[in-house]
Amino acid sequence: MRGIFITLEGADGCGKTTQAGPLADALAAGGREVVRLREPGGTPISEKVRALLLDPANAAMAAECELMLYEASRAQLVREVIEPALARGAAVLCDRFYDSTYAYQAGGRGLPDELVRRANALGSCGLAPDRTLVLDLDPELAYARATAGGADRMEAEGLAFQRRVRDAYLRLAAEEPDRVRVIDASGERDEVTARLLAAVADLGTA
Numbered sequence: 365m366r367g368i369f370i371t372l373e374g375a376d377g378c379g380k381t382t383q384a385g386p387l388a389d390a391l392a393a394g395g396r397e398v399v400r401l402r403e404p405g406g407t408p409i410s411e412k413v414r415a416l417l418l419d420p421a422n423a424a425m426a427a428e429c430e431l432m433l434y435e436a437s438r439a440q441l442v443r444e445v446i447e448p449a450l451a452r453g454a455a456v457l458c459d460r461f462y463d464s465t466y467a468y469q470a471g472g473r474g475l476p477d478e479l480v481r482r483a484n485a486l487g488s489c490g491l492a493p494d495r496t497l498v499l500d501l502d503p504e505l506a507y508a509r510a511t512a513g514g515a516d517r518m519e520a521e522g523l524a525f526q527r528r529v530r531d532a533y534l535r536l537a538a539e540e541p542d543r544v545r546v547i548d549a550s551g552e553r554d555e556v557t558a559r560l561l562a563a564v565a566d567l568g569t570a
């Protein structure tokens with residue numbers, strides 16, 4: 365059985381972390397091993413890189429340094445965890461992957477699109493998700509939710525940054541409509557889970 369690689373995406377506060385649990389449970393009910401991961405992170409090395417990336421004390425971090433740290437964390441996760449899991453036939457559910465880098469480092473930070481795409485090719489070791497679910501919520505609402513308990517280094521960039529992130533996700537969905545699906549993240553938790561499941565049903569997840 366071939367593995368399935370699904371990624372969850374969206375601006376901060378869109379609710380994807382809340383949805384990862386029920387989505388993973390539903391995938392497991394289909395009889396597959398499910399490996400749930402988050403980026404940046406998911407291996408001891410990648411978690412150390414995550415701490416560097418999110419520490420508000422690192423306000424001086426250059427955009428290029430930030431880009432390469434996200435890619436470094438990703439490459440380790442792909443080689444150490446994702447590739448072996450897919451080879452076993454698992455369903456890998458990853459909270460963020462290279463589309464986050466496009467949305468945040470190209471969209472949010474304004475690094476050139478082509479540069480970020482090349483960096484993504486390296487950081488992902490050439491691996492692409494089978495399906496990417498972008499949870500879409502009104503940016504003001506999402507931002508208020510994300511920062512209710514304080515802001516990490518990325519969230520501290522503010523609402524205009526989050527709007528650019530959202531716009532970049534919508535551009536990706538328009539570019540790759542088969543892989544990247546925009547899911548309405550408003551409404552009850554169960555309703556959103558049902559929308560997510562419907563958007564992966566054709567992948568043989570049931």
Ligand code: TMP
Pocket residue numbers: 376402403404434460461462464465466468469518519
């Ligand atoms: P999280 O809050 O979903 O755990 O993600 C961590 C933060 O890092 C979030 O603000 C999005 C940001 N991020 C990027 O800017 N680029 C990336 O490539 C990834 C994976 C996350």
